[in-house]
Amino acid sequence: MNDLVQLMxxxxxxxxxxxxxxxxxxxxxxxxxxxxxxxxCALFLASIAVGFLPSTTGEAFGGMxxxxxxxxxxxxxxxxxxxxxFLQSRVWLSDERTSxxxxxxxxxxxxxxxxxxxxxxxxxxxxxxLGLELASLPLTTLVAYNKYxxxxxxxxxxxxxxxxxxxxxxxxGISLFYxxxxxxxxxxxxxxxxxxxxxLQLLALVFFLSGVAFKISLVPFHLWTADVYQGAPTSVTAFxxxxxxxxxxxxxxxxxxRLFAPLFEYWQYVVWALVxxxxxxxxxxxxxxxxxKRFLAFSSIxxxxxxxxxxxxxxxxxxxxxxxxxxxxxVSNLGIFAVVSILENNSGKVHISDYRGLYRTNPYLxxxxxxxxxxxxxxxxxxxxxxxFFVFMAAADQGFYVLDFIALINTVISLYYxxxxxxxxxxxxxxxxxxxxxxxxxxxxxxxxCLVGTLFFGVFSGIYAFLSSGAWGx
Amino acid sequence: MDIPMSFYLLVSFVMFFxxxxxxxxxxxMIAMLMSLELILNxxxxxxxxxxxxxFPEQMEGMFFTLFIIGVAAAETAVAIxxxxxxxxxxxxxxxxxxxxxxx
Amino acid sequence: MDIASITASQVIxxxxxxxxxxxxxxxxVSRKLLHAAVYLLFVLLATAGIYFLLNYHFxxxxxxxxxxxxxxxxxxxSIYLTSQVGEKMDxxxxxxxxxxxxxxxxxxxxxFWVLCTGQFPYADQIHLNEIDMHAIGQSLLGTERYQxxxxxxxxxxxxxxxIIGGILIATGNTKxxx
Numbered sequence: 001m002n003d004l005v006q007l008m009x010x011x012x013x014x015x016x017x018x019x020x021x022x023x024x025x026x027x028x029x030x031x032x033x034x035x036x037x038x039x040x041c042a043l044f045l046a047s048i049a050v051g052f053l054p055s056t057t058g059e060a061f062g063g064m065x066x067x068x069x070x071x072x073x074x075x076x077x078x079x080x081x082x083x084x085x086f087l088q089s090r091v092w093l094s095d096e097r098t099s100x101x102x103x104x105x106x107x108x109x110x111x112x113x114x115x116x117x118x119x120x121x122x123x124x125x126x127x128x129x130l131g132l133e134l135a136s137l138p139l140t141t142l143v144a145y146n147k148y149x150x151x152x153x154x155x156x157x158x159x160x161x162x163x164x165x166x167x168x169x170x171x172x173g174i175s176l177f178y179x180x181x182x183x184x185x186x187x188x189x190x191x192x193x194x195x196x197x198x199x200l201q202l203l204a205l206v207f208f209l210s211g212v213a214f215k216i217s218l219v220p221f222h223l224w225t226a227d228v229y230q231g232a233p234t235s236v237t238a239f240x241x242x243x244x245x246x247x248x249x250x251x252x253x254x255x256x257x258r259l260f261a262p263l264f265e266y267w268q269y270v271v272w273a274l275v276x277x278x279x280x281x282x283x284x285x286x287x288x289x290x291x292x293k294r295f296l297a298f299s300s301i302x303x304x305x306x307x308x309x310x311x312x313x314x315x316x317x318x319x320x321x322x323x324x325x326x327x328x329x330x331v332s333n334l335g336i337f338a339v340v341s342i343l344e345n346n347s348g349k350v351h352i353s354d355y356r357g358l359y360r361t362n363p364y365l366x367x368x369x370x371x372x373x374x375x376x377x378x379x380x381x382x383x384x385x386x387x388x389f390f391v392f393m394a395a396a397d398q399g400f401y402v403l404d405f406i407a408l409i410n411t412v413i414s415l416y417y418x419x420x421x422x423x424x425x426x427x428x429x430x431x432x433x434x435x436x437x438x439x440x441x442x443x444x445x446x447x448x449x450c451l452v453g454t455l456f457f458g459v460f461s462g463i464y465a466f467l468s469s470g471a472w473g474x
Numbered sequence: 475m476d477i478p479m480s481f482y483l484l485v486s487f488v489m490f491f492x493x494x495x496x497x498x499x500x501x502x503m504i505a506m507l508m509s510l511e512l513i514l515n516x517x518x519x520x521x522x523x524x525x526x527x528x529f530p531e532q533m534e535g536m537f538f539t540l541f542i543i544g545v546a547a548a549e550t551a552v553a554i555x556x557x558x559x560x561x562x563x564x565x566x567x568x569x570x571x572x573x574x575x576x577x
Numbered sequence: 578m579d580i581a582s583i584t585a586s587q588v589i590x591x592x593x594x595x596x597x598x599x600x601x602x603x604x605x606v607s608r609k610l611l612h613a614a615v616y617l618l619f620v621l622l623a624t625a626g627i628y629f630l631l632n633y634h635f636x637x638x639x640x641x642x643x644x645x646x647x648x649x650x651x652x653x654x655s656i657y658l659t660s661q662v663g664e665k666m667d668x669x670x671x672x673x674x675x676x677x678x679x680x681x682x683x684x685x686x687x688x689f690w691v692l693c694t695g696q697f698p699y700a701d702q703i704h705l706n707e708i709d710m711h712a713i714g715q716s717l718l719g720t721e722r723y724q725x726x727x728x729x730x731x732x733x734x735x736x737x738x739x740i741i742g743g744i745l746i747a748t749g750n751t752k753x754x755x
Contacts, residue, residue, distance in 0.1 A: 060720075104741055104742075125538075126541060137739055153559050175524065176692075178520075178525075179520070179528065198695065476701065487689050489598075492605050493601070493605070499674055504652060505613060508613055526632070532723065536636055547643050555742075
């Protein structure tokens with residue numbers, strides 16, 4: 001029993017927070033409810049701190065729930081991402097059109113995170129599926145959160161249909177695995193020993209992967225991404241593009257390592273094609289965007305391609321490079337979203353053309369945004385360079401030179417469009433630039449944390465060393 | 475003679491691909507939702523049939539189906555809440571008409 | 578097989594299969610939304626029939642009460658709420674329709690062919706052993722292998738989150754009321 005509490009500590013804490021916030025919102029006096037966000041953030045911060053305490057590893061529920069050193073690291077990474085989202089969403093939530101349903105935002109995001117944790121720790125397809133649904137269904141209602149905006153509701157409608165369709169595809173794959181793998185085939189530990197690349201198993205793998213690819217928005221399953229990212233409230237978009245995508249990537253990573261290792265040969269062909277398509281198409285479309293959120297949607301599609309590039313090698317080294325990449329992507333991308341949402345909340349402008357002359361009026365914001373964009377593009381002193389470097393190395397290590405070369409060309413292309421934003425801010429002039437803004441302290445804290453991460457993770461190589469030495473007790 | 479397993483699975487496969495066809499070609503969101511129900515239902519049949527024919531001593535497939543039915547109900551409820559909201563805001567639920575957002 | 582050897586369960590199966598096949602195709606091609614919902618009703622009922630045939634009585638009951646009593650009723654309500662009862666839906670473009678139809682038919686044939694290459698032990702006999710409610714309850718609330726307490730908790734959190742989300746969507750100021 002004590003063991004179970006140790007193993008499921010993050011999940012239990014999240015559940016406790018969800019229940020507490022629910023009751024708090026119902027019963028607390030109005031005066032206290034005004035501070036819902038402070039309460040939620042403080043609680044969440046405490047639970048993250050607890051998450052860093054040493055804990056046991058092992059299995060529970062007859063192999064249905066597994067905890068390794070790496071799953072704990074990954075869960076902490078996702079929690080930090082959510083905390084950063086909380087910090088930057090405060091201004092938007094204080095808007096009078098949304099403030100009355102503030103608590104629901106926290107409750108739903110926390111239960112989404114709970115779903116992600118279950119998905120990552122799953123040792124059984126049923127738990128994986130339920131985790132995935134818990135990670136996407138509440139999110140659809142958050143996408144439709146801004147009821148005053150048509151775009152938000154429409155994005156919600158698109159997202160819920162696509163989420164349901166992709167889980168349908170995935171389920172079909174799972175059901176074929178169930179038939180193809182023999183008794184107990186739903187437990188990952190049993191299934192991995194039964195996989196032998198029979199045609200039926202490969203078919204199941206294709207369905208399963210295409211379902212997951214929808215969630216990570218890999219090309220050709222990406223068509224929903226831009227619309228949903230554009231329509232959703234900016235903070236929710238940040239959550240979608242970083243935490244939600246990160247969770248799906250981590251889950252896929254653990255699956256590929258734990259489960260699909262026997263099918264690796266076939267897996268590599270599929271992933272090879274997906275990487276090339278995803279990076280290239282993401283880049284080509286990103287160049288054409290003027291809306292910043294659509295721009296970030298396509299940029300995040302191409303980033304997903306790089307993440308997958310790390311996964312193709314399938315060595316423990318590659319896995320740690322993927323976790324490192326995601327950590328860096330998390331701070332850089334959330335930093336960008338923080339700036340975008342500050343600008344949007346204060347001036348209502350989200351287009352790149354609106355950012356012209358931003359340096360004149362808001363020098364600090366534009367410099368910070370530039371640093372994040374450089375990190376995302378992979379320019380040397382920043383963390384983004386190192387994370388790309390490690391991913392490329394991991395792939396080259398296994399002989400994927402052509403793939404590395406294609407990805408490298410695409411990195412150069414991506415620099416071009418990241419620089420377009422920088423150019424708009426620093427060089428282009430505008431008749432009416434966005435006026436000088438006052439940034440609230442929460443967003444400032446968020447920006448500082450992201451900036452520290454972006455600089456620190458690059459210079460301080462200990463993080464990567466820690467990850468690659470990480471006990472891959474898989 | 476019993477009916478072989480493949481007969482049952484043929485039925486469910488046809489149902490699945492009918493659902494996929496409907497999801498892609500339908501423009502009305504409620505009709506898309508119905509296609510999704512077909513997809514989930516065919517998955518349910520798969521699980522149940524595999525369970526009954528291959529592993530009759532166990533209940534894994536049956537439980538999976540049970541949980542899928544539960545999730546499908548939640549999914550439909552949320553989807554319908556959102557679709558009705560779309561209808562209230564634009565008075566139309568055709569997936570084509572709501573595409574203000576273009577590439 | 579000759580006529581005399583056809584058993585009742587075979588007859589029932591073929592009727593159910595015919596209903597499902599025709600119903601699911603009609604659900605996705607019918608031009609009227611309410612008609613599509615009725616075809617869906619038949620598909621869901623026939624699916625419950627298949628569960629009965631395979632001796633999963635509990636599952637069949639759940640199928641009828643949740644799918645038909647819950648989901649389908651919800652769908653019909655929403656069809657009425659969005660007031661499109663009599664309207665005909667737009668046809669998809671002929672090219673899109675043909676291509677999708679070819680892809681999905683090809684997909685079904687291909688998947689079935691792949692399935693037939695698989696080697697399944699006992700796939701031709703059926704063991705209709707009864708599953709008693711006691712065993713179902715035991716495994717739903719146990720923590721051992723083949724027991725499902727954790728998924729049960731997970732789905733309860735999921736339902737809670739969906740209720741909260743649904744309320745979030747349904748209440749509050751919309752654009753019209755501003």
